[in-house]
Amino acid sequence: ATHTLLLPNQVDETLAAHFAELGVGTIAAYKLWCHRHGLSTALDKTPQERSEEQALFAALQPSVDPAASKEHDPRRAALIGRLFNGELEDEKLNDLLSRLRVERNALADNPDAQKALGRLVLHVEKYGHLLRPMPVLKRLGANRANTYIAALGQLARHHRAWLRPVEEWRPDTAKERPQFQSLVRHLLARYEVPAPMDTAWLQGHTEEAYQQQEWFKHVAGGQNLRTAGVPMKVTKRMAHIFMQMNHLHHTLLQALRIAQAEALGGDSHCSWYVAATPLGDSLENEDFWISVIHFYVNNYPMLHRTYFLPVYDYIRHQKYLPQQIAQPDGTQIEGPPPQPNFCMKGRSAAKLLNQVDQWHETLSGAEDVPLKTWAATGLAGFRLEEYDEQLKCNLVWTIYELCTSQQLQTEGRIMxxxxxxxxxQCLAGDTSIWSLRAINADAEDALEKRVLTIAVDNHQRAVTQARGKFNMALNQRERLEKRRRAGSLYVHLLRESARILRLWSDKVGLVQKGT
Incomplete structure (x- = not known):
């Protein structure tokens, strides 16, 4: 109570405390409050009467929902209610209400969906943080569809499939992504759904988005991804990998590509490099592009990540893009793609990369590109002669640094x-490439055998890759076909090369990271 405003000698401490409970500061204000509520305006009331007045005051206060969001604004909610009652069709609105009007009008042919959207938006306004206009996912671009506001409109399209009343939803976090995950699963999911499938709701009113939303509901209902109608071959292993994916920044199609590449034998790095190409945005011509994904997987890590996109660009240009053909009069007509029958069967990695480089040189106008060379790192090479019990001969092991583009090309062709x-990467000084070889010291005119190609991160002084013929790894059981192609002698040398690599690494002070 503000005692200075009370008339002297009329308010004791008890009455002053009563005024404070009712939120009034003067006798006049107290009497006015009593008059408005049909109560006696006398000051000398019993404790029971004052208790009843305090109870009435408490009952008149607006109820506060402890679960309501800090962003909840009753005036904003009232405007949203009017909007969905059709009262603000021609009014100039702020950004949020304008976006909501667009979503409502997009459902003009479905009044029930409009009503469902109104319920959904009002509930989210009170309890969630999903009415901000910022794009959700960088990969999907800065457009209206890539917002949670638009995603609510997509969810309203499926209101007949909602499994639970939207009014029962309460978020357990203030973060937007987990809130949306929780909301869409509350409405549509009986079973676990991988997080990347949420992006089906962020792609607007398109046939592709509608198709992906059906995949979401199929999986959310406990059905297998393999029977969802995804236009690609989904193996059991791929479906299993996909169902474990919970990365919040992958789109649904990227997640499918990652699962596909990993199911084919690629590691997490390789699969992401595949998904980061335009193959992570489309499933068109899947029967052909699966062969390119096989190429990526079979040649990584010796296929450097910087080549994933150029290889895709080159193949797409050769097989699918019409070419412009110059005419004698200087005009151009559209002709077929350069190689409409392009296929991956029988193509060596070295030859394909050569074609990719030549194509890019043609695009940039470069001709007669000179031999590329770079300075040696200064790391010592290696030489060791020892007796091999299995081969019954003396072997000389050597490790050389390769310092020209031609040496790399030859190494890749032979291996x-x-x-x-x-x-x-070698030209920039970031990476150095080394060739581990063996020769029979007891045989005349014996040929040196290349056993292992080694990549070293020059800055971290670390061996990051070590691969044998046909991209064979040191510590994995390779497919029988690779071992047959390499031969039993080579397979033995490859096994021994792991020990030689460790000896050299220890000698020159390298750590082994990715072998």
Whole structure:
């Protein structure tokens, strides 16, 4: 109570405390409050009467929902209610209400969906943080569809499939992404759904979005991804990998590509490099592009990550893009793609990368590109002569640094992998490439055998990759076909090369990270 405003000698401490409970500061204000509520305006009331007045005051206060969002604004909610009652069709509105009007009008042919959207938006306004206009996912671009506001409109389209009343939903976090995950699963899911599938609701009113939303509901209902109608071959392993994915920044199609590449044998890095190309945005011509994904998986890591996109660009240009053909009069007509029958069967990695480089040189106008060379790192090479019990001969092991683009090309051609793709990294001084070889010291005119190609991160002084013929790894059981192609002698040398690599690494002070 503000005692200075009370008339002297009329208010004791008890009455002053009563005024404070009712939120009044003067006798006049107290009497006016009593008059408005049909009560006696006398000051000398019993404790029971004052208790009843305090109870009435408390009952008249607006109820506060402890679960309501801090962003909840009753005036904003009232405007949203009017909007969905059709009262603000021609009014100039702020950004949020304008966006909501667009979503409501997009459902003009479905009044029930409009009503469902109104319920959904009002509930989210009170309890959620999903009415901000910022784009959700960088990959999907800065457009209206890529917002949670638009996603609510997509959810309203499926209101007949809602499993639970929207009014029962309460978020357990203030973060937007988990809130939306929780909301869409509250409405549509009986079973776990991988997080990347949420992006089906962020792509607007398109046939592709509608199709992906059906995949979401199929999986959310406990059905197998393999029977969802996804236009690609979904193996059991791929479906299993996909169902474990919970990365919040992958789109649904990217997640499918990642699962596909990992199911084919790619590691997490390789699968992401595949998904980061335009293959992570489309499933068109899947029967062909699966062969390119096989190429990526089979040649990584000797196929450097910087080649994933150029290889895609080159193949798409050769197989699918019409070419412009110059005419004698200087005009151009549209002709068929350069190689409409392009296929991956029988293509060596080294030859394909050469074609990719030549194509890019043609695009940039470069001709007669000179031999590329770079300075040696200064790391010592390696030589060791020892007796091999299994081969019954003396072997000389050597490790050399490769310092020209031609040496990388030759290494890749003989070894059947894509080490040539590291040329730019070697030129920049970031990476050095080394060749581990063996020769029979007891045989006359014996030929040196290339056993292992090694990539070293020059800054971290670390061996990051070590691959044998046909991209064979040191510590994995390779497919029988690879072992047959390499031969039993080579497979033995490859097994021994792991020990030689460790000896050299210890000698020159390298750590092994990705072998």
């Amino acid at each position: 059947g992998h894509c080490v040539f793709s590291y040329t730019d």
